[in-house]
Amino acid sequence: MTSHRLPSGGRVDRTRPVSFTFDGRRYSGYAGDTLASALLANGVRLFGRSFKYHRPRGLLSAGYEEPNALVTVTTDGAREPNVRATELEIYPGLVAESQNRMPSLAFDVMAVNQLAGKLFSAGFYYKTFMGPVIGPLKGTRFWMFCERFIRRAAGLGSAGTKADPSRYERMNAYCDVLVVGSGPAGLDAAQKAASEGKRVILCETDAVLGGSAKWADANGMMYADAVLSGLREKANVRLLPRTTVWGWYDGNTLAALERVADHKKRPAPGEPRHRHWTIRAESVVLATGALERPLVFPGNDRPGVMLASAALRYAAEYGVLPGSDLVVFANNDSAYETAARLRALGARIRAIVDVRPAPGARAKSLADKARAELVGGHAVVSTAGGQSLRAITIQAFDAETGKLSGAKRDIRCDTLLVSGGWSPVLHLASQAGAKPVWDDELRTFLPPESNGRWQATGSASGEGIDPPAPILEIRAKGPRAFVDFQHDVTADDVRLAHREGFHSVEHLKRYTTLGMATDQGKTANVAGMAIMAEALGKPIPDVGTTRFRPPFTGVSLGGLAAERYGELRPERLTPMHDWHVENGAGMYSAGLWFRPESYNKPGETVDQAYVREARNVRANVGIVDVSTLGKIDIHGPDAGEFLDRVYTNTFSTLPVGKARYGLMLREDGFAFDDGTTWRLAENRYLMTTTTANAGRVMQHLEFYLDCIWPELKVHLTSVTDQWAGAAIAGPNSREVLAACVTGTNVDNATLPFMGIVHGDVAGIPVMICRLSFSGERAYEVYCGAHHGTHVWNALMEAGRPWNIEPYGLEALGALRIEKGHVTGAEIDGRTTARDLHLDWLISKKKPFIGSAMLNREGLTAPSRWSLVGVISLSGERLRGGSHVVEGSRDDPGRSLGHLTATCYSPVMGKHVGLALVEDGKSRIGTRAFATDPARSGSHVPIEITSHHFYDPKGERMHG
Template identity: 40%
Template sequence: MTRSTTQPFRLPAGGRIDRSRPLSFTFDGRELHGYHGDTLASALLANGVHHVATSVALGRPRGILSAGSAEPTAFVQVEAPVAEPMLPATVVELHEGLAARGLAGRGRLPAQPDDTRYDAVHAHCDVLVIGAGPAGLVAAAVAARSGARVVLVDEEPEPGGSLLGTTDVIDGRLGADWAAEVAADIEAAPDVRVLCRTTAFGYYDHNYVVAVERRTAHLGAAAPAHVARERIWRIRARRVVLATGAHERHLGFADNDRPGVLLAGSARTYLHRYGVLPGHRAVLTTTDDSAYTAAADLADAGVEVAAVADLRPGGPGPAARARAARRGIAVLPGHGVVAVTGEQRVAQVSLAPVAEGAITGPARDVRADLLLVSGGWSPVLHLYGQAGGRLRHDAAAAANLPDGCRQAVTVAGSAGGARSLAACLADGARAGRSAAEAAGFAAREQVPPTRGADQEAPPGADWLVPGVAPRHRSHFVDLHRDVTIDDVLGATAVGLRSIEHVKRYTTAGTGNDQAKTAATLVARVVADALGVDVASIGTTSYRAPYAPVAFAALAGRDRGALHDPVRVTALHDWHVEAGAEFENVGQWKRPRYYPRPGEDPTAAVSRECRAAREDVACMDVSTLGKIEVRGPDAGVLLDRLYTNMISTLKIGAIRYGVMCRPDGMVLDDGTVSRLAADRYLVTTTTGNAAAVGDWMEEWLQTEWPELRVYCTSVTEQWATVALVGPRSRAVLAGLAPGLAVAAADFPFMTWRETVVAGIPALVCRISFSGELAYEINVSAWQGLALWEAVQSAGGTRRITPYGTETMHVLRAEKGYPIVGQDTDGTVTPQDLGMGWVVSKKKTDFLGKRSFSRPDTARGDRKHLVGLLPEDPEVLLPEGGQVIAEARVPRPPVRALGHVTSSYRSAALGRTFALALIAGGRDRIGGRLHVPLDGSGGPVVPVTVTAPVLYDPEGARRDG
C-alpha cells in the first residue's frame, strides 16, 4: 500500500478530506501536514502522533481516545491564529497555519484581550431538532415538509452525524452523501435554518435552548474580521427533538489511558471520514457487537486485527461473529485486557480469561500499537436531563434511557436507545411527525430504506477488568481528572453513597469533558462497591453547558460602549464640548464639573460654587424624573403617597414632598407642581424615576384601582435648565421679556408658563441651593437652543455652568439631604429633621401608621446632623464611622453612626460633613471622632452641628 510520505498513516483514497487542499500546521513546534476536512486529531493520527497531552495530576502520557466532542484526554492549547485555551484536538478543524501545543492538564487564558467579534441571535421555531445524524435529519425533513418553522443544529462541520464515519447505505447512497442531500433539501424549505458547527449547550424551561455556533475559527487567518467568530443562538421552540446520538463508553482495565487506546467507533470514524489508519496492528476489547464492525472495517483497510477480547462469556451475536471469522480475526469470549505496556504508545496488550472480577486463566501477550475499546453506548441525554427529563436504567440495553420530561421534547434515534440505523431512521421520522403535528402542522412520515438490523448479542454490563496488580491505581474512570477506580472505591469506603457526593469527593466528572465517556463506569463502580443495583445509583445532575463555551462568546457584543446603555440629555454634546468631567448616575451621564485648563477638581468645584452663591450659574437638571399625574382623584393619590398634604396646593404653586414606604422610611423626595385642577407634575430623584413611577402604578393597580388617576412618565419630554444665583433674576428677565420676574410677581415655590429665548417654557421658582433660583423646562427638542441662549445671556459676564459635584456641595451647605446618599432605607423624615413634612392632619398616607411605632420615636435613632472637623482642612471620608472616643477602643467598637456626605465649602471656607448619628440632635455642640484609616490610623475630632450650615435664616432665597 502506498502512503503519503509525510502522512504515513493516511490512506491514498477515501474519506471526506480533500487531498487537493493540503494544509501545513505545527504541533508542539513541529511542522506537520494534513488535509482540508481533517481535525487536528485526525491529522496528528495521520502523522502517527498518538501522544498528544500529559495528564493533569499524574503526568502520564495521554493520547486521543475519541473522534468527537466527548474527548477526555487530547487537550491542546491553540496558539495561532487566534489563541484559545484547552480545546480537544478532536474538534479543532485543521486550517493552514494552525499552531497548537499539547497540554499538561490545564490550558491558560491568553494575556491579551480577545478583540474578535462575537455576537448573539434570538431565533424562534415550531420544531428544533438537535443533532443532524440519521434520526435528526429524518425528523427535520419530515417537520420541514409539513411547513413548520424548523431549526436543525449539529456540532459537526457537516450534517450526517455517525454516518460520516461509516459505510452505511441509505436509499441507495453512501450515508454521508444521503445526509448532504437531505440537509440541502431541508435548507431549501421556507422558514428552515440548518446550523452546522453549532452545539446546543443549554436547555432551559419553556423549551428555551441556547447554542453556540463556531462560524469562522475553521478559516484560520482567512476569517473575515466583520463576521462574528462565534454566535450564541437563543432558540425558543414549541417542540424539541433531541437526536443527540450516543457516546461510546470506555472500560475500566489496567493502564486504559495509554496513547494508542482508542474507542472502536472512533477508530472507524478516523478510517472512513478522514482516511486515517490509527495503527498497524490492533487488539479489540469490547462488551458490544457494534465494535466488530469497526474491527472488520479496519481489517479490510489493512490493519492487522490480532484478537478480540470480548468480556461477555458468550461472545458476540452471529453477525459479528461471522464478520470476525470472515477476516480470520480470533475472538476470545470471556476475555479482558489485564495489562497494557508502552509508555508513549501501546506496544503490547495482555489478554486473559476473566470472570466475576478475577483472572481465571493464563494471560497471553499480544503485540499491538492500537487497542480498540468499546464499553457499549450511552445515549446522549445531557440536554434531556437539563430540560428536566427523567432517566431510567435499562438493564437489557445496559444504559440509561429517557423516561419522561415535563417539557415538550421528544428523544429520537440512538439517544432514545435505538440500536440499528433502520431503527434510528424510523424513530426520527416518527419524532419529526409528532413534533410537527403537536405544533399544528400536518406531517407525513417518510422513512428512507436501508439494510436491516443485525441480530446482536445483548451488550455486556461488565465494567471492571481485573488487572495483574491487586490494586486499581491505573484503572482510570476519568482520564481528564486522573481519577481511578481506586479513588472511587476510596470515596465509597469513607461512606459516600450518593453519586453527587462521589463526584465532588473524587472530582470524577468535573472536568472539561464532564466524563461523557466515563460517567456510566463511575456509576457501576459505585453500585458494585455499595452492593446495589446500578439502576439505583442514577446520574449526577446535568447542567449547562453541555460542552465548554468561551466567555467571549457569552459576552458577545455586550462589552465596551455597548455593555450598558449610556443615557444622555439633549444637552450632552455641549457638555462634552465644554470639557465636562462626567459622573454616572444610574445609566445617565451627568456633568460632574467643568474644569478650566489647569484646574484640579477641587478648584473647579470651588469656582462653580462661588459663581452660584455670588453671581449666576446654570446646570442641566434634565435627568430629574418627571411624572404627570392626571385625573379627578390625582390629589387623593398624591395625598396618600406623600407624607405631607398635596391636594391643598393652589394652581400655579409648587410644594416639596417626601414619600415613605409603609414602614415609614424615606423612599424618595421631590417637588409637586399643580398645573391644573386635575393635573400635577411630580419630580423624582434622577435614580428613582422609574422606581417611583412603578410605585405609583403598583398602588393604583393593586390597592386603589377605584381612583380615577393616570400617571405618565415625562422625564425625557422636557429639558430642564437650573439658573441659580443672585443674578439669576436679571438673566431670566433678559431671556423672558414677557415674564414678570419681581419677587412679588413670581414668588418662591410657584411656576409660570412663558416664553424663554423664544421657546415655550414652564419656569419653576424652586431652589436646591438656597439661592435665588429657577428651573426652566422646555421641549427636549429645544433644550440645546435654550441652554445656548442661557450661555449667551450673561453678556460679557459669563454664566458659569456647574455639575453634580457643585450641586451636592451647595445643597449640603443647606442641609438638604439626597435620598440614597444621606438615607439608606432606614431613615424617617423625622430622622432627617424634617418632621414638618409629615402631616398631622391627613387621615392616612403611606408610612403614617409606622410613625406611631415605638421604634420610630426612639430617642437614640440616628439623626442627620452636620459635622465640622476641628481641623478645617481635613476632609472626612464618606462612609467614615463616627465614635465617641478620641482613640479607637478595643473591639467591639460602638459606632454612633457614619458620614453620609463630605465636602470642601467655598462659602464656609472649610470642610464640612453630614452624618447620621445616634441621638445626633442631642449631641449638637458636642465633640465626636472619626477614625480615618481603621483602628491604627489618625482619629479626627469633629464638632456636631445642626445640618444647615449656610444661610440658616433663608435670607438668600429671594436674591
C-alpha cells in the same frame, strides 16, 4: 513521522492539501480535516497536559465531548484559548498551540505535580493552604501567601490582550419544529415535519450534515444524501451546519451558535465569524445522539487510550487510523461492531478484552469478523508507555464480585479502544426542566416523558443502545484511575469525597470539580455517580444526577455580544452635551448616557476639579445637567390612587403645584427606586426616577397597570427625552433665578421647598421645582429638550455675578455623600427602607407594593446591614467596595459590611464614605477598618458615624 492516513475514504478532499502549524511545527492535512484528525494522521499522539498533575494526554474522543485536546488558536495576534482540536477545522495558515504546559508538551516542568500525591487530592485547596505560615512569613495566612501562585497555575488556556478583529452577528428566528442533530433520527423528524408543511430548522454541530452514521457505510451515506437533497429543495426548511444549540430557556426559546467562518483564516468581506441564533420553537426534536463512556482503570488516561466510537469516526469520516496495533476493552456489544468495522477499513485488531465472562453469539461473530482474539472475563489493570501507549496488562476479572485473580498478561499495542456503554445526550432536555430517569437495563439516564413541547428520538431516547455490563471501574493497584479527564478527578477522589461527607451529587461535583467547566460531565458523570453509589451502598438512581446548565459547550463572548459591542453600543447624549465638551468636561458613561465627570482647568486632576466644583456649590452657586433623570408623565382620573399603590407614601393628597419625595419597593419588600413626583394638575403627575433605573421603573409601572390593576384609568408616557434639565444649587441659587426668570417670582413664599412654578428664561417656557440633592438651596429647571442649551447658557450668564460654575458627576457624588442621600449603590436590591433610614416614608394607612412583605422577620432583624457614614482616621483614601472589619490586616475577622460610596469631603476636609454595616445604628461612634485586600491591599482605620455629615437638620436647603 509515520502516516496513519488510509489510502481512501472519509469526507476529506484529498485534492486540497492544507498546511498548518501546531506548537511551531508545520504539518499537512486535507480540506475537511479537523486539527485532531490531521495531527493523528501525522502520527501525533500527545495533545495536551492535564489540569492538576500535568500528565501527558492524547485524544479521548472525536467531537464536542473531548476533554483533553484543548488548544489556543492565534489569528493576526488575537488569541482564542480552549478550542477543541476535535472541532477545529484546519485551514491554510492555521496557527494552533497546546495549553497548560511549560515550556513544551514533551517536557513540562509542572509534571512534578504528579509527585505530590495526596497533596492535590479532591478539595486540596480547602485544606492544604489554610494553616498559619511559619518561618520568615510567620503571622500571615498560608492561603494569602499561596493564592497568587495557585491562581497563576490554575485555569486551562490563557486569553490574549489584543482586540478581536472579527465581526459577530445575532439572528432571531421562529419555527414550528426545531430539530437538534442531523443523524438518521433527526433527518427522519425533519423530513416528516417538512412534508406536513411545518417550518423547520435543523441544527447540526458538525460541518457536514447527516451525522456520524452518514459515514458508517455506503447505504447510510446514500440515505443521508437523499434526505438532505429533498430538504434543501423545500422553502420551509432551514439547514444550519456548524451550529450548536447550547441553551434552552422559558417558552421553548433556544440559543444556538453558528460557526460561520471558523474554518477560514479570515471571514469573507461582510461575513461574521460567528452568528448567534435565538430560536423560538413551537416544538423541539432532540436527535442529539448518545456519547460513549470510558472505563475507569489504572493508567486509563495515557495517550493512545481513546473511545472506540472515536476511533471509528476518525477512520470512517477522515480516513485516519488511530494506531497500528489496536486492542478493544469493553463491557458491551457495540464495541465488537466497532472493531469489525475498523477491521473492514484496514485496522489491525489484536484482541477484544471483555469484562463479561461469556459474551454472546453476536459478539463472538463480530469478533471473528474483526479477526481479533476474544478474551472474556478479563479486564485491563494497567497501561505501559511514556507519552504514548506501548502495552497493556490484563487479568482475570469476576464481574459479580469485581475482584481480580490469576496471572497477569501483557499485550503489546499502541492504541486501546474503550467502551463502557452509552449516555444519551440529555443536556438540553435537562435545561428544559426535565429530570433524567435511570434505566437499569441500559445502565444510563434517559429523558422522561415529554410535556408535548419536545421529544427525544433515536439514541437520545435510548433507542438502539446496547445494554452494558454494570461495570465501569476496575479496582486494581497501580497508577491513578481517572473519572474526569479534564479536571484530573480520580476514582479515589470520589471515594474521598464520600468519606468526608460529600454524598450529594451536587456536593460531589463542587468538591471534586467532577463534570464542571467546558466538559459538563459528558463522559464522566455516570462513572462518578456509579463509584459514589457503590461507596454509599445505594443504587445509582438513589444517588441522583446533576442537572445540566447552559451552555452545553463553549460559546464565544463575541457571539453573545454580537453587534452590541464597542462603538456600535447605543449612546445617549443630553441636549447640552456639545456645550459640556466645548467647555472642557471629561465625559463618561452612566448607563447609556454620557455625562460630565468634571470640568478640569489646565493642570487640574479630576480630584482637584471636583473638590473645587463642590466647594463652589457650598460657597456660591453651581449648575449641573440633570436631563438624564427618568421622567414619566402619569395622567388620568385614577393617577393619584395608582401612585399611592406604587409608592410607600401617599401622593393622592399632594397639592397641585407641589412635589414629594417617594420610595418604591419590590413585591418582596426590598427598596426598588426613589425619586420625586410632581403634581402638575388635578389628574396629572410627573414622576422622576434615577438615571440608571428609568427603564425598569417604566416596565414596573406598566406591568402593574396592565396586569394587576387594569381597572385603573391611568395613562403612562415616558418623557425622559422631551425635557432638558438643569439643577441650580448653592446659597446664591435664588439670586441667579431671580435675575433671569420672568413670569413668576421665585421668593420663598412663591416657591417654597418642594414647590413648583412656571415661567420663562430667555423667552423659553420653563418649569421650576425647588428640591435639593446637594443639601443646598437648589432648583431644577426644565424646558423642552431642543431649548436646553439656550436655557443653560442663559442661566450661566445670569449667574456670573455670583461666580456660577458647572459641576459634574464627581462633585455631585461628593455633595450627596456629605448630605447622606442614597443612590443605586445603596438601593442595590438587598436593602429595605429601614436599612436606609427611609422608614419615615412608609405609610401605615394604606397598602402598597411590598407592604405585605415589609415586616417579615428577616427584614426587621436588628443585625441587618444599615446605612452609616465612615471617616478615614489616617487620612488615607477610602475605596468603594472595601469591607468593614474589626480585626488587623493579618487577622481581619469576618466582614461587617462594605463601603458603598467614598470621596474626599471638602466640607469635612477628610476622606469619608457611606457604608452598609451590620447593626449600623449601634456602631455609631465606634472604630473599625476598611479593608480591600483583593485590589489595593489597603487597611484603613475608620470611625463609624451618622450618614449625615453635613447640615443634618436641612436648614440650608429649606432657607
